[in-house]
Amino acid sequence: MLIHNADVATIFNQIADLLEIKSDNPFRVRAYRNAARTLNALTSSVQTMVAEKRDLTDLPGIGVDLAGKIVEIVTTGTCALREQLHRQFPPSVHELLTVPGLGPKRVNTLYRQRNIRTLDQLYSSAHNGQIRNIPGFGVRAEQRILEALRTQQSKKKRYRLDLAESIAGSLLEYLRAPGDIKKIEIAGSIRRRQETVGDLDILISSSRPRLIIQRFVKFEGVTQILTQGITRASVVLRQGMQVDLRVVSNDSFGAALHYFTGSKSHSIAVRTLAQKRGLKMNEYGVFSGTRRIASETEAAVFQAVGLPYIEPELRENRGEFAAAQSGKLPQLIHLADLAGDLHSHTKASNGRNSLREMAIEAKKRGLSYLAITDHSRSLTVAHGLNAEGLTRQMDEIDQLNTELGLKLLKGCEVEINEDGTLDLPDSILERLDIVVAAVHSKFGLSRERQTKRILRAMDHPCFTLLAHPSGRLILEREPYDVDMQQIILHARQRGCFLELNAQPSRLDLTDTYCMMAKSEGVLISVNSDAHSIFDFDNLRFGIGQARRGWLEKKDVLNTLSIAQLLLSISHSGK
Known part of the structure; x- marks a missing residue:
């Protein structure tokens, strides 16, 4: 049985949810959530670690009990504790947690006080005005629940980029194993680095398509075969995700890769350019009459329609054609361009590693x-x-800065209070190298009040950087209502900065706001928000989002050298 890290993390998060619904010890709940986070960030397979009898307690936040449960899940595919907790509630109660804005505490309240146990009951209660009088809810919360349920019903199921990438990685490793593949690529929205993914598109070049297809449909995670032909097949995996596979000849690979990468709007625009030149374009190539003039590489396909190569992250029909035709395509940022990271946590708050361990990593x-x-x-x-x-932490940083050969900056993720003041006295803020300010509460304020709150915080002379500016959690929590354009303009006026938080659950700023910030000359900091040594892997997700937002090296604050950075942040907010 193939078990992904994400599968174990999902079970741990479900245990945490159910424990929280039943008002269990919050420290116990947090232990499961921290373990899930560690597993999602882990690059090596825990299934392999278990097979090799490696000590799982070496992983941050994994004690003997949690290590035993990981072994249990890897071995059996489930966990007795989760099944025991499921038996204490109707199975449908857990579905309530899929509604954005409904956390375990609110689900507990709905279940205990109104016996709401299904999505249909929740919708009916909200529609009939029966939620607003429950303590902790109110009219606005009831309306948001209704809107979330309606939106949820209209959307096809999607998956966060990191989960989709993890699933795709296992599938690619399985398909590569026989060695009869010349080229293999993930296309579609993963290749364009979209923050959520509906399904997977895999493209393979091989002279043995029938064998590839037969192997594909026998993948251990397949629960349903939708179609199976000689060169293409579609399946559904255990996680519910559909995967489409195409096998093409090597000389058609570039055309097929462009075709299956999309986006749909981009592809239509390229085909229109081809038609204007009297050409025909499909997944097999670009044709002049019956003669194929381009197909082997994407660059050749673009050249055939009069364009330079356009990076996958830009292929959304949002101005890339005009930029390409005028020679103004951005030189997109790369992970290697980052000189530092301006947002990280240690054991001193809710991180899992010491300050020294984070610095060494x-x-x-x-x-x-x-x-x-x-x-x-x-x-x-x-x-x-x-x-x-x-x-005390600042004193420890001073000591480590004499030892490690890496510059540690003294900072704090400071709470923005409801009135826009910061959560620490000026006497402390003035001693910090960087003040990363954030909203973690009062998400339900009106647009006017939320915007005013953040603008006031930005006016503080010690303010450096606004962390995860919209507060969203992808597929879990909608962004709070705020005038982001006004915040971007204010950042320009004050000379301060905005974060692109690289946690795949956040990816906040969005790509469109990155483009807006770039146009206003506001520098963005691509930060990992690392809570463990493994979380530095988040940076690659942040870079993908930055590239979707057309950001170049010069648009990103933490590509600066340490001397340039200190000069820049010393002037921020002044």
């Missing part, structure tokens, strides 16, 4: 500086630091 990753930004005091769920704790 950042240096291994080729970074030359790292900002330590543990949470401030009011975020009690994250064990935020008060002034005394921050002072």
Whole structure:
């Protein structure tokens, strides 16, 4: 049985949800959530680790009990604790957690006080005005539940990019094993680095298509074969994701890769350009009459219609054609362009590694500086630091800066209070190299109040960077209502910066707001928001989002050298 890290993490998150619904010990809940996060960020397979009898307790946040449950899940595909918890509630209760804005505590309230146990019951209760009078809800919360349910019903199921990539990686490794493949690529929305994925498109070049197809449909994770031909097949995996496979000849690979990468709007526009030149274009190539004039590479396909190569992340028909025709395509940023990371956490708040361990790992990753930004005091769920704790940490940073050959910056992820003030006194803020300010509460404020709150925080002379500016969690929580254009314009006026948080659950800023910030000359910081040494892997997701937002090296704050960075942030907000 093939078990992905994401499968184990999903079970741990489900356990945490069910424990929280039944009001279990919050520390126990947090342990399962932290373990799930560790597993999602882990690059090596826990199934392989179990097979090799490696000590799972070496992983951050994984104790003996959790290690035993990982072995149990890898071995059996499930966990007795999860099944026991499921038996304590109707199976449909867990479905309520799929509604954005409904966390376990609210689901607990709905279940205990109104016996709401299904999505249909939830919709009926909200539609009939029976939610608003429940303590902790109100009219606006009831309306948001209705809107979320309607939106959910109209959408095809999608998967976060990191989960889709993990599934795709296992499938590609399986398909490559026999060695009869010349080229293999993931196309579609993963290749364009969209933040969510509906299905997987795999393209293979091989002289043995029938064998490839036969092997594909026998993949252990396949639960349904939708179609199976000589050169193409479609299946559904255990996670519910559809995978479409195409096998083509090597001399058609470039045309097929362009065709199956999309987007649909981009592809239609390219075909229109081909038609204007009297050409025909499909997944097999670009044709003049019956003569194929381009097909082997994507660059040749673009050249045939009079265009330079356009990077996959730009293929959304959002101006890439005009930019290509005028020679103004951006030189998109690469992961190697990052000189540092300006948002990370340690054990001092809700991280899983020590300050020293985080610094050593950042240096291994080729970074030359790292900002330590543990949470401030009011975020009690994250064990935020008060002034005394921050002072101790600053002393430790001073000591490590004499030892490690990597510049550690003294920072803090400071709470933005409801009134827009910051959560620490100026006497402490003034001692920090960087102040990363964030909203973690009062998401339901009106657009006017939320915007005013953030703008006031940005006006603080110590403010450097706005973290995860919209507060969204992809497929879990909608962004709070805020005037992002006004925030971007204010950042330009104040000379401060915005974050692109690279956690695949956030990817916040969105690509469109990255484009807006770029047009206004506001620098973006692509940060990992690392809570463990494994989370530095998040940076590649952030870079993918930055590239979708047309960002170049010059548009990103943390591509600067440490001297340039310190000069820039010393002027921020002044």
